[in-house]
Amino acid sequence: MEPDLIIRCFSNPHFGTLMDVGIRDGKIIYLQEHLPGNPNALSAGQLIEANGRVLLPGLIEPHIHLDKAFLLNLMTKDAFSIEQAIASTLELKHSFTSTDIETRSIQVIQQAIANGVTHMRCHVEIDPIVGLIGFEVMLALKERYFNQITLQIVAFPQEGIAKQPGTEELLIQALQLGADVVGGITYQDADLQAHLSTVFNLAKTFNKSIDLHVDFSDDPSMLAILSIIRMTHAYEMQGRVSVGHLTSLGSLPYEEAQVICTAIAEAGIHVMSLPATDLYLNGRGDDHRHRRGLTPVPLLLEQGANVIYGSNNIQNPFTPFGTADPLDTGMLLAHTTYMGSKQDVVTLIEMATTRAAKALELENYGLYIGADADLVLFESTNLRSAFYERVPRRYVWKRGQLVASTVKQTTFYNEQVSS
Ligand SMILES: [Zn+2]
Structure with missing residues (x-):
């Protein structure tokens, strides 16, 4: 069978x-050592x-909030703590509209696609304030961008469930309408x-996986x-x-943290470090020796847990940064x-690819025969340079397109150099 596309x-x-690698109908159909004059290359529809x-x-972007991205210009004042960030977003949420959420979400989606992201898990706020507005926008975007990026939608009760009566019913509605994950x-x-x-x-009722925001604090x-x-x-x-x-x-002492990290690994719980937000909001109560306020990534890895990382927020009260x-x-x-x-670079790359795929329970993901041809070619021949310099993503393919x-x-x- 002749491939439509060969990347040589x-x-x-x-x-x-x-x-x-050879691709046909969106799938990887062969993968072999490069040999000059490979006969398959001669018959490919397109050769790269x-x-x-x-x-x-x-x-893979495994944890992002599209519905509250790019809020900086709407904020009346800056936020300097998790409580202030939640309060500030809650205030802005009252003025969210479908069009506004859609415009800001698309801005992130397009940036992500250009950066080589082919899969994204987004948490969408569901509560009596915003109702299912954000969720419905995300469902529409999931379908609209199906050929460019795979979106997973987490039904996320940011304001709590008991704290905002009516939220549980809205979560159930979102799951009935097609939410992928319970937040x-x-x-x-x-x-x-x-x-x-x-x-x-x-x-359990809807046979979905769970993705929780957990222990966001530096309080041990x-x-x-x-x-x-x-x-x-x-x-x-x-x-x-x-x-x-x-x-x-x-913030726990090493021995105590180690026991918990082992238990996390044994339970097969995936840990998503969100360093942009965590570094920005944690440790603010320390007046010297400021803690970084991150989950203990190396320790979790040592204990065999699946650890990955996500953007969380793009330019909003929780995280005024992000690309x-x-x-x-x-x-x-x-x-x-x-x-x-x-070796760390290899691990960090795995965390943005195969390890994240495991957390998102993606099927047909990876570089093997039979996998979907979701691929990104970097403008560098060296992995460390590709990572450290975040070189341009020369080409990004979704299912071979x-x-x-x-x-x-x-x-x-x-x-001119003077001598
Ligand atoms: Zn989050």
Whole structure:
């Protein structure tokens, strides 16, 4: 069978040699060592010469809030804590409209596609204030962008469930309408156990995975994760639960944190570090030796947990930064978790690709025969350079179709070097 597209002579950290990949009808149909004059290349519909550049499966953004992205210009004052960020967003939420949410979401989606993102899990606020407006926008965008990016939608009760009566009914409606994941938040409702029971029961009823905002604090006594570990086992949901933030774990003494990290790994709970927000909002109460307020990424990895990273927010009260490039987030994490070795880069790349795919329970994802041809070709032949310099994503393909290409062009003037 002849491929529609061949990408010839690419490099990838998981192959010890330069490789060729052939694609037909959106799937990878062959993958083999690059040999000059490969006969398949001659019959391909389209041939891309990678010339040794890095090819990865599409990048994954596993935790983002599209509905509250790009709010900076709407804020009446800056936010300096998690409480202020929640309050500020709540205030703005009253004026959210479908058009406004759609415009801001599309801005992020397009940036992400240009950055090589082929899959994105977005948390959408569901509560009596905004109702299902954001959710309905996201459902429409999921369908509209189906050929460019895969969106997973988390039904997310940002304001709590018990705290905002009517929220549980709205979550049920969202799940009936097609939400992919049940969301939750451990630091809004007074009764943690009741909140978690609602979330786990909904997940069981609708056979969905769970993605919780958890222990977003630098207070080591905030350990909702212990209840989540217990319930993951009790509900037999090992491998189907993700937790974002989990930063209070980073303030625990090493031995205590180690025990919990092991239990997280045993429960198959995926941990999503959200460093842009966590670094920005945590540690603010420290007047010296400021804690970074991150989840203990190296320790979790050592204990065998699946740890990945997400943007969380793009330019809003929680995080006034962000470019929708997962590798920007990865770089931030690399700096702040001492992950600078050659092997660390491979791990950090896995965290934005195959490890994230595991958390999002993606099927047919990766670089193997039979997988969807969701691919990104970097403008570099060296993995570390590709990562550290966040080089342009030369081509991005979704199911074998080109969805974005970026060329960086710099012109130098007055180049004469005096001697
Ligand atoms: Zn979040």
